[in-house]
Amino acid sequence: MVRDDFHERLAALDASLVGMAQTVTDMMGRASRALLTSDTDLAERVVEMDASVNAMRNRVDDQVAELMTTRPPMAGDLRFMLSAIRITGDLERMGDLSKHIAKIAIMRAPASAVPTEAMPLFTSLAEVAVRIATKATQILGTRDQLDATQLSLDDDEMDALHKRMFAQLLSDWPYGVEAAVDFTLLGRFYERYADHAVNIAHQVVYLVTGDVRLRD
């Protein structure tokens, strides 16, 4: 009975992580829409959602701490619990970064923080960011190591977009310094968001194999 209860609680922890990942994926989709359409109501919703992500993180971390005192964990369960701690850290940052994007949208409204010509680029950035986060969420549920490895390809796409952004910024930029600052920060936020999603995939590989390599 104790064992069953323990594994039920592990499964609950797993579900919490997936739920948190879905929330930050949703936040990125909304933040990007808010940015591209200067929709401050939507942006404000993203800012509110961030508080609930922080609360989710605290709850998950408490779940882990509780589970660990229940009994000496076996290697596999222990790996999962340690990964959970790292994953909530990544997810919390993904929430923050979505919020930062929403806040830039709010700060510049009713104007747009994104120059019209850069709209297609930002549409791609948003599309890739949401795709990577969606895959990371699935990987959290399935623990499929192969998917986790393939996520690096999506991340390469993000890096390529990021490079294109900077090329645009440095070759011919008629929009002034304020827009350049927004552009630089926004690019950084999308890139970091994707990095965290890829970190989560790496944690799943650690879960499955016990081995983790730090990138960067």
Next chain:
Amino acid sequence: MVRDDFHERLAALDASLVGMAQTVTDMMGRASRALLTSDTDLAERVVEMDASVNAMRNRVDDQVAELMTTRPPMAGDLRFMLSAIRITGDLERMGDLSKHIAKIAIMRAPASAVPTEAMPLFTSLAEVAVRIATKATQILGTRDQLDATQLSLDDDEMDALHKRMFAQLLSDWPYGVEAAVDFTLLGRFYERYADHAVNIAHQVVYLVTGDVRLRD
């Protein structure tokens, strides 16, 4: 005997964290000097140091995993081990951010990434970043909650410098877009570095009180 060995290993873990914190503090000092003097040799050293910080993180995380399987941890020890996992994450990022600063120095050399008039501002940014990291390192050693709370004041100073940076950037910026991009990213790197150091202090509060509040 088992108990003594366990506590010896906890103390060793503690010492590893302090050592890692000293290294990333040192990295920030060197990266800033490299940036302000366009010293590419020094900057390259910082880039190399980052690899050893990543290795330190993996080692500390392994130490934690090993300790946790030794026996069911008591509440206080468990808090310490969970904090250690989060703290190595923060320290690893502080290493990355120092490396990013060093890489901008390398990219712009023999020119300087920092316009002459902004040198005093960057000297202050570097000074505050190193001061915050030094205090965070001390707090890791002493677990003094009061110091941890006071670190927020230093962080306010960092935020004020960061605001001054942006004011300078947006009021009168004769240096062109590339320099504005560097300036924006550098500001972000210093700010994030300080945030991570403050996170570490918050983790120490959690260690001591069992309570942690997520900022942001």
